[in-house]
Amino acid sequence: MKFKIALLLATALVAAPSILSAQEKGGVINVATIGEPPTLDPMASTADLVGMTTQHIFETLFTFDAEWKVIPLLAETMPVISADGKTYDITLRKDVKFHDGTTMTSADAVASIERWMSIASRGKQAAPYIERVEATGDLSLKITLKSSYAPLMSLLAFNNSAAVILPKANLADPLTKIIGTGPYMLKERKADQYIQLVRFDGYKARSEKASGFGGARKAILDEIRFVPVPDANTRLQGAVSGQFDYTDSIAPENFDRLKASTASQPVVLKPFGAPVFVMNMKEGMMTSKVLRHAIQVALNPEDMLLAAFGNPEFFAVDGALYPEGYVWHTKEGIERYGSGDPEAAAKLMKEAGYDGKPVRILTSRQYEFHYKMAQVAAEYLKAAGFAVDLQVFDWATLTQRRADPAQWDIFITHGPFPADPALNGWMSDSYPGWWANDAKHAAVDPFLAEPDLQKRIALFGAVQKTFYEEAPVFKVGDFNALSAEAKTLHNVQPSPWPYFWNVTTDKK
CATH class of the missing domain: 3.40.190.10 (Periplasmic binding protein-like II)
Structure with a gap:
């Protein structure tokens, strides 16, 4: 199954096996x-x-x-x-x-x-x-x-x-x-x-x-x-100076600084995955499908991605749940993606009887691109007529708060493109957001029960179409992730979840 992980600067990041085998513990x-x-x-x-x-x-x-x-x-x-x-x-x-x-x-x-x-x-x-x-x-x-x-x-x-x-x-x-x-x-x-x-x-x-x-x-x-290291700039400085051997989640605008560093080098996963806005379908205003559609219509993915990643080499404006090149790629339902139309959203809000309560959006600056997307999203939602309460927490606190449906309406997260669509968090009825209605099960259950891969691929089109019709999650687009590794580190394999077995260091 094609996962399309490509590594920039690959020759700089892969150590020769003969060198690795000679390294002692x-x-x-x-x-x-x-x-x-x-x-x-x-x-x-x-x-x-x-x-x-x-x-x-x-x-x-x-x-x-x-x-x-x-x-x-x-x-x-x-x-x-x-x-x-x-x-x-x-x-x-x-x-x-x-x-x-x-x-x-x-x-x-x-x-x-x-x-x-x-x-x-x-x-x-x-x-x-x-x-x-x-x-x-x-x-x-x-x-x-x-x-x-x-x-x-x-x-x-x-x-x-x-x-x-x-x-x-x-x-x-x-x-x-x-x-x-x-x-x-x-x-x-x-x-x-x-x-x-x-x-x-x-x-x-x-x-x-x-x-x-x-x-x-x-x-x-x-x-x-x-x-x-919650502060993104501190992580960057630590990577450039060689303080850290591996540094996770660096803003793309710092790619050139890493490239020029004598201590570290950039690691790019292309594509990494997708940032998403998850709606609370268990409690509060987002239980209204019409209001979820209003959010869907109001947001402008390209502006959010530009704010979050800056360099167009690090993102793609794409509504498909899997990009081209993946067996799960389909265009079903994506006509609902990316309109960025606050006026149309305002009409839907009126239809839903929106009462002026603030949309509570949970985000974190530890993933700086989450926060930047949240800022742009807030302006589009305000233009549509929503009141917005942007709540910024450290990531550990956010994951605790999102478990309580009384405390939020939308939270921002991201994830890779997993090998099986069932591994996406929103596929679970119990994942925060709690998309668990009949419409979901009508599309998802046949997909989960079908053992034949080719038939499952065809069935996934109906899953994606229902995803857009029900709007439990707003997919912003695709993005590439930037990290850094010290030049003294060898045999780190690029991964959405970096691991350090089979890895050696020149620092003893």
Whole structure:
């Protein structure tokens, strides 16, 4: 499946395998992130910060390779799936150790998947389709479905709201013991200062060649420190000066500064994904479809993207949920995208009986492009006649507030173009925004149940058309992401969620 990740300056960012193989273990790196993750429980949050950090600590049964195909990770092989698509027999790898020294068994896997179905938004997506999860041996388990469910493997492989395997004895909600099977383990967390991970010497890597998130994960570095740096300019200065070994989320207008740096170099993911405005369909004014249409009509995507990214090389004005080149690309429904017409929006507001209450928009300056888009959106909404209450929070607080439908009307976020559309947050009925009506299910349920890829591709057109007719989310466009890595760092593979196994540093 084509994911179209292209890397600018590729020759500068890929170290020669012969050099890497000669590197000895060692080194400490500092990774600057946009802020403090709201939790280290990867099941409990869809925040990218959580997945980026915790993927080093915890692992899933399956994962994605470099082409975004599902491959085994903690599972020994791909599952044996029955002809009717209702049973998945999974064999686990032998002698996999948790960070506390205990050995992973099927009892841990079953309990973890059941917890995932109970508390994770993506687990809740899968739960209605799952009849039971049961151990069939010390290293084997079976997932039995009520009906065929095509996205199951992708959901089990995803590191966002992830189905990680935890020691059964440590299961709790909230999670109190941060113990996984990953190549790194938690040593210390100091709020707003750092999250310190150290190499787990008991880690058992797979034997296959590294590919994407899969294959051999080698813990070469001694230590990885994730450092919250909420201010975008501070992150930039730290990247340019060499203070940080990897720096996440840098504004595109700083590309030339990074290119000129003697300490760091730019890393570009093209395309990264899409910024979106999520509507609250559970409570408040956005429960009105006519008002959601008014928002849809009022906003001007091109102006928001220009404000957010500046350089046209870093964005595309595109309403399709997947860009051209992806198997899921379709133009169904996109005639509703991008009109930027406040006068037409005003008519819809009158039809809906808009009462003048402020539209409460949650955003964060830790993702500076979110904030810039929010500012432009607010002006267009005001031009249409909306009152606007723009509320700016740190990202951890925003993710907490969006869980309460009484506190907001729209929040701004972003995400990559995932391998399966079911992995988009809004596909889950329980994702904040809570799009869970009959119109959605009429379009989405056949798509989820269909096992044949070509038929699913055709069915996705109806999903996208319903997405625009129901307007649960406003897609702003496509964007490329800019980060930075130190020239002393080697073998970092560009990814929406950067990972640092198989990575070496010249700094010892």
